[in-house]
Amino acid sequence: MNNPRSLAPVTAIETVYSDWTELKRVTFTLRSGMNVTRHVEDHGRSTAVLPYDPVRRCALLVTMARAPVVLAGVEDLLEAPAGRADDRESQEVARAEALEECGVRLGTLERIMEAWTMPAVSSELSALFIAEYSHADRVSPGGGLSEEGEEITVVEQDLDVLWCLLLSGGLPDLKTAFLLQALRLRRPELFSGPIVNVQPALGAEFLNR
Structure with missing residues (x-):
């Protein structure tokens, strides 16, 4: 080599x-x-964070219309809240995006890594985090900024359901899949059953809602 x-x-x-x-x-x-x-x-740096509630064992994700996904004729993706960092500090942006999109106020963020999202064609370097929240931290409905035409839907979902979605191919957003795996590696006690136990019915039930 x-x-x-x-x-x-x-x-x-x-x-x-x-x-x-x-x-x-x-x-x-x-x-x-x-x-x-x-x-x-x-388009510069970016950041993403997966907010999770360790007591209720769930996570906050969002869905919104993404032009490339719409163009491909695919249903909206479940995504971790994310945004452009520009010249701001990545943790500051991650907290701001979580509040704006999910309506959750985050405290300490746990850095997972910085990663090139598509090095063949893009300069984007994304800082990836996970962060705990509680029910009391949900201080607003979220939904994004109306002036930006985001129309974000907030989804609070059980971690075991998300894991089943991931294993059955129902969580195709790369940053979100990566962050969920990172959470499972760092906090395995928040998940039930073996790591390869796929339960298609759970994933299918969510996708068909």
């Missing part, structure tokens, strides 16, 4: 499109000396 390559020299950067996100054409030099050009979608 070869050692990881050193930083590739970038020889040119051209902004092709600029609005909510930017599309850039980047030219850099490979190890062989060949110059290549690639396109990069650049």
Whole structure:
């Protein structure tokens, strides 16, 4: 196995499109000396948090219309609350998004990791967290900002049901699936039964609501 390559020299950067996100054409030099050009979608850093109640053993997720998902003709995804970090500190953004989207006030966040979400085409580096909440921390209905046209639905769901959804393919949002697995690894006592025990009826019951 070869050692990881050193930083590739970038020889040119051209902004092709600029609005909510930017599309850039980047030219850099490979190890062989060949110059290549690639396109990069650049909208900055992001953050996501999975709020969970360890007493009632449930988690808060959201659904909303996502343009790529709508375009694919797929039902809305169950997602952990998330947002762009821009120049703000990622924990600050995670708390703000959880309050705005889910109506929950979070305290201490447990950092899982920072991860490249789609390194082939996107510059997005996402900070991922889990965080405890209680019923008393739900201080507003949530739902997002009306001026942004989000129309968010808040879903408080049992952790065992979410785990069954994950194992049966019913939780296809990558950040959410990753955070649920991280929660199971760090807090296994919050889940029932063996880690590979798939109960399709539970997942199907939720999906068919």
